[in-house]
């Protein structure tokens with residue numbers, strides 16, 4: 001008896017599978033869309049990260065969705081372009097379209113990286129930071145509370161926050177609260193400087209300028225608290241701040257000249273000079289904000305000049321401070337992480353060199 005014939009394989013029956021098509025046009029189109037979407041997503045990501053690093057609020061949720069969409073587009077563009085190249089080769093068609101799509105999708109990562117770098121560079125130029133109050137070497141600021149006492153006269157110009165989204169208002173409120181806390185701390189820093197100068201037997205001109213600078217900082221703090229309150233929709237002011245008194249006795253009198261010299265270089269000449277440059281470079285659409293930035297830019301430049309003059313006084317008093325100052329200036333240059341900071345650090349190093357050479 002003959003064994004039964006085996007069943008024919010299933011693929012021997014039915015219609016033939018359709019030939020896969022390269023869909024080169026779709027691959028190119030998706031790659032082009034990805035090329036435009038990826039840079040936007042990455043700039044948004046850079047700004048969001050900076051916003052959070054500098055104490056901004058804002059939600060990550062819409063950004064997470066945008067990132068997911070951006071990545072999905074990019075991966076789809078890559079897969080479609082590679083598929084187009086493979087299938088075009090298989091059917092003997094030209095692979096040029098697929099290769100163009102692949103190049104464009106790879107280019108979208110390059111444009112995204114360039115856009116991110118640009119976004120970070122621009123964003124790092126914003127925001128002014130003045131002379132900090134240092135407690136055992138570390139900058140300190142007061143906590144805040146709901147309090148209108150530190151806001152300027154409400155009849156003064158305030159920004160129009162009504163056109164901003166809730167997210168934008170929260171970000172601006174956080175930014176100006178941070179600035180206000182730093183300006184407020186600068187008042188204490190100049191108050192301390194004036195006592196330091198008296199302790200060191202400084203001439204009256206320097207003492208007077210330290211007091212005037214403290215008054216400038218009172219105005220800056222009030223202006224910044226007023227902007228913070230306008231964006232937050234409720235008054236913002238400083239909380240009681242006993243920490244401002246910490247470390248006073250421990251730091252004095254030993255090493256006062258050295259500390260004043262280093263603070264005048266790092267926080268005055270460099271820090272307040274940088275604050276002036278940042279405030280001058282920042283473009284504000286709202287005229288009330290632009291006016292505050294102009295005031296801050298002018299005053300901080302004056303405070304930086306005071307820093308240089310106090311530094312010259314300290315160096316004249318004790319020339320052995322020079323190596324520590326040169327090292328501190330080099331450290332500033334090494335820690336600079338934006339184009340503005342690097343160029344400013346380089347100019348401070350140059351000016352310090354000239355000052356030390358002049359003093360022998």
Ligand SMILES: [Fe+2]
Nearest residue numbers: 130183217220
């Ligand atoms: Fe200031």
Ligand SMILES: [Fe+2]
Nearest residue numbers: 130131300303
């Ligand atoms: Fe200042």
